[in-house]
Amino acid sequence: MKERIQSLLEEIKGLNATHQEMVEKLRVKYLSKKGEIAVLFEEFRLLSPEEKREIGQLLNELKNAAQDKVAQLKASLTETGSRDETHDLTRTASPIEIGTRHPISLVKEEIIDIFSRIGFTVAEGPEIEDDWHVFGALNFPPEHPARDMQDTFFIEQNPDIVLRTHTSSVQIRVMKKQKPPIRMLFPGRVYRNEAISYRAHCFFHQVEGLYIDKDVSFADLKQDLMFFAKEMFGESTDIRLRPSYFPFTEPSAEMDISCNLCGGKGCPFCKYTGWVEILGCGMVDPNVLENCNIDSSVYTGYAFGMGIERITNLKYQIKDLRMFSENDVRFLEQFKSAY
Numbered sequence: 241m242k243e244r245i246q247s248l249l250e251e252i253k254g255l256n257a258t259h260q261e262m263v264e265k266l267r268v269k270y271l272s273k274k275g276e277i278a279v280l281f282e283e284f285r286l287l288s289p290e291e292k293r294e295i296g297q298l299l300n301e302l303k304n305a306a307q308d309k310v311a312q313l314k315a316s317l318t319e320t321g322s323r324d325e326t327h328d329l330t331r332t333a334s335p336i337e338i339g340t341r342h343p344i345s346l347v348k349e350e351i352i353d354i355f356s357r358i359g360f361t362v363a364e365g366p367e368i369e370d371d372w373h374v375f376g377a378l379n380f381p382p383e384h385p386a387r388d389m390q391d392t393f394f395i396e397q398n399p400d401i402v403l404r405t406h407t408s409s410v411q412i413r414v415m416k417k418q419k420p421p422i423r424m425l426f427p428g429r430v431y432r433n434e435a436i437s438y439r440a441h442c443f444f445h446q447v448e449g450l451y452i453d454k455d456v457s458f459a460d461l462k463q464d465l466m467f468f469a470k471e472m473f474g475e476s477t478d479i480r481l482r483p484s485y486f487p488f489t490e491p492s493a494e495m496d497i498s499c500n501l502c503g504g505k506g507c508p509f510c511k512y513t514g515w516v517e518i519l520g521c522g523m524v525d526p527n528v529l530e531n532c533n534i535d536s537s538v539y540t541g542y543a544f545g546m547g548i549e550r551i552t553n554l555k556y557q558i559k560d561l562r563m564f565s566e567n568d569v570r571f572l573e574q575f576k577s578a579y
């Protein structure tokens with residue numbers, strides 16, 4: 241009897257099933273009232289007390305092993321009742337398409353990544369703003385043309401509430417809340433009342449930079465922007481700062497980079513100048529600091545603002561701005577390899 245139990249135990253250990261019905265058949269064969277193990281228990285009753293002690297233990301082990309095996313086989317089969325290790329029947333029939341990052345998001349992340357290496361952190365502000373944050377606190381004179389109905393979207397006939405026309409408004413929000421040192425980037429969407437064409441849109445994206453501390457100079461601004469240009473467009477990129485005017489910076493400048501298409505030799509893209517403009521910048525006007533209760537006799541700072549679409553156009557040579565908001569998958573799919 242011992243040998244029969246032993247060989248049955250081996251048999252049960254090696255059992256396998258590919259369907260739930262097979263498992264049920266095995267259960268009946270070994271574990272039902274008339275199953276093989278029940279038969280052995282019948283015979284067991286006739287044994288002497290000494291034999292019973294030894295065989296009883298073996299029999300119980302056999303029964304437990306059979307019960308465990310049946311439970312294990314049941315659990316290993318899928319809901320459909322069959323096990324097929326080469327095919328996952330729960331998968332969709334059509335191929336799974338991996339999505340892509342939008343080029344504007346890619347470039348925004350890259351800008352943030354570059355400036356984060358020189359200590360910049362990120363904050364955001366509201367797209368619906370009041371006149372003071374978008375214009376007043378930024379030193380725009382009351383009659384400044386940028387406040388004109390042509391450029392600005394106003395909300396519900398209330399001329400005090402506007403869609404922000406630039407991310408410079410976030411400078412004000414941050415400086416009102418936080419004391420220097422401040423070294424931050426403000427990315428976001430901005431709106432302007434422009435006719436939509438291949439080179440203008442009624443909304444686009446900017447990244448604003450702000451660095452306020454004691455002894456921040458124009459040399460810091462130039463050095464940091466040069467670092468950015470070389471990281472973004474390559475080590476051989478040159479920069480050039482041209483004097484300009486913004487109400488919120490004094491002095492102000494616009495920055496060009498050497499045309500990355502022709503390497504500065506001159507081509508239709510750079511209108512044969514060898515240079516392309518990428519951002520506006522300058523030293524934060526003392527009036528702006530004072531408007532935010534920052535002592536302009538103690539602190540100085542620089543600011544810059546760039547259009548993300550513009551940087552993206554330069555990096556990927558996208559000729560039509562409308563592509564960014566049309567959600568044409570043939571356009572978006574091209575950025576698959578970027579991540």
Ligand code: DAH
Nearest residue numbers: 406489520521522543544545
């Ligand atoms: N806000 C400006 C614009 O939308 C860009 C800009 C220029 C931002 C100079 C700045 C700056 O911070 O210093 O055209």
